[in-house]
C-alpha cells in the first residue's frame with residue numbers, strides 16, 4: 001500500500017474541510033504545515049532532507065545500502081566545511097568522522113551517531129507524515145537524531161560559530177549489530193574528547209540517559225550425526241536435542257534482581273522431520289550491569305556449551321561481550337545537568353533516566369573515560385518496529401537545546 005499517498009489524501013481532505021468551515025490553515029496540519037513547523041527559525045533545515053534519509057534503506061547487513069546512506073551524510077556534512085575521515089572495515093562498510101579544524105587542536109565535544117538500521121529493504125519502506133508525527137524506518141533510531149545534529153551544526157555554521165568549536169561527529173554503519181568492526185577505530189578517533197553527546201532515540205519522557213547495561217551476542221553451533229529416523233535412529237546424534245538442553249540451562253543464568261539476562265533469541269536446525277538432526281545453531285543475547293558479571297557470564301555459557309561436546313556431539317562457540325556496561329558517574333550527571341538546562345528551556349525534561357537495558361555506542365565512548373549522555377534524539381515510539389514514529393516538534397526542540405548547549409562556552 002502507498003501509505004504516503006493515502007495519508008496525504010487524508011490530510012488534504014481535512015484541510016479542505018477546515019477551509020469549508022472557515023478555519024485558518026494554521027488550525028489544520030498538512031505536510032506543508034509540517035514542513036513549515038520544522039523550518040521555523042531555521043532550526044531544522046528541511047523535511048525533504050529528512051525524507052530522503054529515511055527513504056534510503058540502510059540495513060546493517062546490506063553493505064551497499066549502508067554505504068549509500070553514508071555517502072548522503074558525507075555530502076551533507078562536507079557542505080558545512082568539516083574535515084572528513086573515513087574508515088572502511090573488512091566487510092566494506094564505511095564509518096565516518098567529520099570534524100572542525102579546531103578539533104585537531106582541542107577535542108571539546110564528540111557527537112555520536114549511526115547510519116545503519118534494523119530493517120531489510122522491503123520490510124518497512126514507509127514515509128507517513130501525520131499532523132504531529134511521521135512514521136518511518138529510523139525516524140528516531142536514529143536518522144531523526146542525525147537531523148537534530150545537522151540542524152544545530154547548520155545553524156552554528158550560518159552564524160560563523162562552528163569553526164571555533166573543537167567538535168567532531170562520529171557516525172558508524174554497524175551500531176545496530178553491536179559496532180563490532182567500528183569500535184576500535186571510534187576509540188582511536190575520539191580518545192581525549194572532553195565529553196560525548198549521543199543522539200539515540202529520545203525516551204518517551206525526554207529523560208537523559210546516563211547509564212546503560214553491557215551487552216553481548218553469542219552463537220553456539222551444535223553438530224551431530226544425521227540418520228534415518230525410522231531405520232537407524234539409534235545411530236544418529238541429535239544436535240537439536242543437545243541444543244535444547246543447552247538453551248534451558250543458559251536461560252536459567254538469567255537473574256533479574258542482578259540485572260542479568262540471557263535471551264535465546266534465534267534457533268535454527270535440522271533438515272527433515274524424519275531425519276536425526278545433525279546441526280543446530282543457537283543465537284544468544286546477553287545483558288548485564290557490571291563488566292565482571294558480563295565476562296563471567298560469557299565464560300559460563302562457553303562452559304555449559306562445551307559440556308555438551310560428548311557422545312558424538314561437537315560444539316562451536318563464537319562471540320561474547322560486545323559492549324561493556326556504562327556506569328553512571330558524577331561527571332555524567334554534571335554533564336546531564338548542564339545540557340538539561342537547555343533541554344528544559346525548550347520544553348523538554350531535564351530529568352535522568354533510570355538504567356537502560358539496551359546498549360549503544362555511549363558504552364564504548366564512556367569506556368574511554370569520556371563523560372557521556374545519551375537519548376538526545378527526538379522523542380517518539382516504536383523503534384526497531386514498523387510502528388517507529390517521531391514527534392515532529394521534538395526535532396526542533398532537540399536541535400535548539402543542542403545549539404544552545406554548544407554555544408554556552410563548553
Ligand SMILES: [Zn+2]
Pocket residue numbers: 114141142175200201
Ligand atoms: Zn540506534
